[in-house]
Amino acid sequence: MKSPVVLQHPVLAQALTRLRDKSTPRAEFRRLLLECGRFLACEATRSLETRRIRVQTPLATAPGVTLRRPVILVPVLRAGLSLLDPFREILPDAAIGFVGQRRNEETLLPETYLFKVPPSKAADVFILDPMLATGGSAISTIQGLKDQGARRIQLVCLLAAPEGIEAVSKAHPDVAITTAALDRKLNQVGYIVPGLGDAGDRYFGT
Numbered sequence: 001m002k003s004p005v006v007l008q009h010p011v012l013a014q015a016l017t018r019l020r021d022k023s024t025p026r027a028e029f030r031r032l033l034l035e036c037g038r039f040l041a042c043e044a045t046r047s048l049e050t051r052r053i054r055v056q057t058p059l060a061t062a063p064g065v066t067l068r069r070p071v072i073l074v075p076v077l078r079a080g081l082s083l084l085d086p087f088r089e090i091l092p093d094a095a096i097g098f099v100g101q102r103r104n105e106e107t108l109l110p111e112t113y114l115f116k117v118p119p120s121k122a123a124d125v126f127i128l129d130p131m132l133a134t135g136g137s138a139i140s141t142i143q144g145l146k147d148q149g150a151r152r153i154q155l156v157c158l159l160a161a162p163e164g165i166e167a168v169s170k171a172h173p174d175v176a177i178t179t180a181a182l183d184r185k186l187n188q189v190g191y192i193v194p195g196l197g198d199a200g201d202r203y204f205g206t
Contacts, residue, residue, distance in 0.1 A: 003136035003163055004177040005043060009075065012039045016158075016180055020196045027072050030082070033130070036158055037086030038179055044156045044178040045090065048124055068093075069152070074117055075086050076101050076129040076141055083128040083156065088194050095123070099144065101137040103190075110137040112144070121149035130199040132160035137169030142172045158199065159183050161192045 018024055024032070050065035056152045073092040075084045078100075088094065097117030101110045117125075127141055138155055145153055153175050155168065160179040163186050170178060183192045196202070 001079050002011055002173065004160065004169075004179055004182065007039055007043055007178070009039060012036060012180055020157075020194065022197065026202065026205050027053050029061055033082050033158070033199075033203060034086055037083045038089070040083065040091050040156050040158070040178060040180060041087045042071070044126060044154055045087075048155075048174070051183060067124075068163070069122060072118055072120050072123045072125045074099055074125060074145070076127065077114065079130050079198075079203065080128040082130055082199065082203045083158070087128065087156075099127075101140060103137065105189075106174075110140045112140060114145050117145065117148060120145055121151065122205070123150070123152070125153045125172050127137045127148050127153065127155045128156040129155070131192060131195070132157040132164040132168070132177070133186055133192050135164035135171075136195050138164070138168050139171045142168070142175055146172075150176055154178065159195060161186045 002177050015035045019029060019032045023134055049068040051068045053064050053066050054061050055064050071091050072092045073084060073087050074097045075081050085164050085171050095118045098114060100114030101112055125145055129138060132138055142153055155175055155177045157179045159181050161183055165177060168175065183195055
């Protein structure tokens with residue numbers, strides 16, 4: 001079982017503090033989420049494997065590297081779209097898939113309404129979802145990717161609850177988790193505390 005990577009950076013911590021503030025306006029919330037996403041993208045992609053190549057500079061040949069495998073970005077709709085742009089900034093050639101998950105507010109279990117992901121067996125796959133709460137949506141998404149043949153999967157989230165970390169790690173111990181913060185707990189209706197509210201609602205204004 002892999003331990004989650006929890007980012008430690010003062011600029012990220014400051015941005016996350018302002019994201020948590022319920023008085024932060026929507027435009028600022030979106031900008032801050034993009035800023036946090038850049039930190040997450042840099043850290044999550046640190047483990048990507050490379051292969052050696054040589055390139056011709058204006059003066060001589062030089063050694064270098066290129067990514068060993070293609071990359072697929074999979075935002076979990078709809079909130080996961082908020083993390084897509086910072087990943088696309090550093091991985092412009094990445095393919096993009098979409099998984100639609102909605103939470104049944106009575107059972108708190110995920111319901112999949114869309115699964116459209118490019119062939120992923122030979123790729124490094126990043127699942128993007130700002131909030132890892134109960135872990136239900138993440139577990140369902142990971143299983144769907146594995147059923148399609150994916151073997152290298154990483155889950156990236158802005159905030160995580162201990163219950164979600166435990167659930168995902170138990171169901172899929174081979175999947176790495178990267179998060180900006182590990183919060184205290186879930187409340188009785190499955191929301192992260194202290195959290196920042198519903199990331200999708202605050203981002204999209206719904």
